[in-house]
Amino acid sequence: MIAYYFQGEERFEYDVQGLISSFFPGEGFKKLPRPLSEAEAKKEGFSLIYPVPLPNDALPYEDIKNDFKRRVYDELKLLAGRELPWGCLTGIRPTKLIMELLEAGKKPVEVAEHMRRVYYLDGEKLSLAISIAQRERQILSSLSGPEGWSLYAGIPFCPSRCAYCSFTSYPMEGNENKVEAYLADLFYELEQSVSLMKGVVPDTIYIGGGTPTALSAEQLERLLEKICSLVPAEKVKEFTVEAGRPDSITAEKLKVLKSYPVSRISINPQTLQQRTLDTIGRKHTVEDFLRAWDLAREAGFDNINMDLILGLPGESAADVEDTLEKIKPLAPESLTVHALAIKRAARLNQTPLPSPGRGGGWHGEAVTGEGDSQASSMMSAASQGAQSMGLFPYYLYRQKNMAGNLENVGYAKPGKEGLYNILIMEEKQSILAVGAGNISKAVYPDGRIERADNVKGLEEYHRRMEEMLERKRRLWL
Numbered sequence: 001m002i003a004y005y006f007q008g009e010e011r012f013e014y015d016v017q018g019l020i021s022s023f024f025p026g027e028g029f030k031k032l033p034r035p036l037s038e039a040e041a042k043k044e045g046f047s048l049i050y051p052v053p054l055p056n057d058a059l060p061y062e063d064i065k066n067d068f069k070r071r072v073y074d075e076l077k078l079l080a081g082r083e084l085p086w087g088c089l090t091g092i093r094p095t096k097l098i099m100e101l102l103e104a105g106k107k108p109v110e111v112a113e114h115m116r117r118v119y120y121l122d123g124e125k126l127s128l129a130i131s132i133a134q135r136e137r138q139i140l141s142s143l144s145g146p147e148g149w150s151l152y153a154g155i156p157f158c159p160s161r162c163a164y165c166s167f168t169s170y171p172m173e174g175n176e177n178k179v180e181a182y183l184a185d186l187f188y189e190l191e192q193s194v195s196l197m198k199g200v201v202p203d204t205i206y207i208g209g210g211t212p213t214a215l216s217a218e219q220l221e222r223l224l225e226k227i228c229s230l231v232p233a234e235k236v237k238e239f240t241v242e243a244g245r246p247d248s249i250t251a252e253k254l255k256v257l258k259s260y261p262v263s264r265i266s267i268n269p270q271t272l273q274q275r276t277l278d279t280i281g282r283k284h285t286v287e288d289f290l291r292a293w294d295l296a297r298e299a300g301f302d303n304i305n306m307d308l309i310l311g312l313p314g315e316s317a318a319d320v321e322d323t324l325e326k327i328k329p330l331a332p333e334s335l336t337v338h339a340l341a342i343k344r345a346a347r348l349n350q351t352p353l354p355s356p357g358r359g360g361g362w363h364g365e366a367v368t369g370e371g372d373s374q375a376s377s378m379m380s381a382a383s384q385g386a387q388s389m390g391l392f393p394y395y396l397y398r399q400k401n402m403a404g405n406l407e408n409v410g411y412a413k414p415g416k417e418g419l420y421n422i423l424i425m426e427e428k429q430s431i432l433a434v435g436a437g438n439i440s441k442a443v444y445p446d447g448r449i450e451r452a453d454n455v456k457g458l459e460e461y462h463r464r465m466e467e468m469l470e471r472k473r474r475l476w477l
């Protein structure tokens with residue numbers, strides 16, 4: 001456990017925590033109200049006590065925070081004995097920062113110099129982030145701009161709960177009787193809120209979750225019917241349904257999706273190592289995934305995304321390479337590579353799971369030191385694998401507590417990039433989100449962004465519907 005205390009006024013605490021957890025992943029940290037003596041620290045079991053410096057207020061206002069972060073980074077770097085791949089950047093949207101600089105007229109070489117100087121970002125990560133921001137800018141220029149919007153509808157049910165999941169998701173088993181009530185609420189929320197967008201055709205529609213295909217074919221059809229009765233779905237640029245779990249996919253459901261203007265689906269194996277799938281509670285086999293994939297191709301889907309997770313328990317770079325080799329013949333149109341981020345809610349963070357190949361329990365703690373280089377090798381393997389399938393990186397985001405301090409990267413064939421993914425990351429348009437636990441975001445022409453949260457629990461979602469609708473109205477009326 002790392003302890004820290006502020007040597008003066010407490011400021012930029014979120015950034016301090018972000019840097020401590022990046023340098024010492026999995027350690028945990030605690031803020032102290034005052035310094036402790038060595039004996040006290042030993043008694044409390046702290047491995048390190050970090051005195052947070054004072055920001056330099058003599059600097060111009062816009063430089064204070066970044067200068068402070070650089071100093072904290074320099075000190076922590078010495079204490080940890082290593083650097084971070086993303087320098088002192090702690091936010092989840094590095095490409096947004098770069099895009100703003102490009103939009104302000106800076107040349108890529110000037111952007112690179114700025115990112116090096118201000119955030120210590122360099123090398124591979126810098127090139128990746130700049131190339132993605134450039135690609136995104138090009139793609140965004142074909143969309144509607146700030147007056148456009150996207151619709152997100154969430155289905156918080158899954159065939160079973162994966163061990164690493166920190167989303168709002170209820171396993172179908174034991175919750176079947178809640179699905180109809182949820183759909184009734186969701187339809188009501190859709191009816192009441194889509195009109196806030198004043199008849200403008202959305203650029204994209206995304207049905208996510210959970211696992212939307214955990215619904216029955218008939219329920220799925222009613223959901224699509226409802227959405228298509230409210231928005232001209234045949235005119236949108238992208239209509240995604242995250243089929244997600246292979247064990248929820250049937251030929252009948254795919255036929256339903258195909259009978260509506262769904263243009264993109266996602267089928268996610270996460271890994272093609274059966275022993276890992278068993279460990280993480282996916283409750284489906286590699287064969288289930290391959291069968292679902294073939295069914296989707298037979299149904300005529302020509303834009304299928306696949307999600308992979310790096311850093312799963314017991315997996316090495318060799319496992320990632322093997323998974324990619326198995327994926328290659330399937331020729332996915334896009335591949336989203338996530339570095340495992342462990343959040344508090346995830347079972348992996350609470351329960352030791354058997355860890356094949358490691359001979360011990362794995363508690364979901366983020367990998368440290370040595371693990372960082374392993375995570376980095378996996379990321380390189382994934383990047384090379386994606387490249388060999390003709391896929392290019394097109395979006396990127398980071399999360400707290402990510403394995404190896406890395407990033408999530410979306411790769412796609414040219415023209416098959418997930419537009420919604422770019423829009424949600426770059427915050428260029430409003431997102432109207434319906435369903436339990438989802439967040440709507442209004443992006444105003446002056447660049448301001450405001451959010452309206454939906455509550456997470458199913459009962460609360462029903463009970464507090466009017467309150468959530470009122471929050472949405474305040475964003476758009």
Ligand code: SF4
Pocket residue numbers: 157158160161162164165166167169209210211244245
């Ligand atoms: S399929 Fe996704 S949303 Fe569902 S339990 Fe697994 S990780 Fe969570």
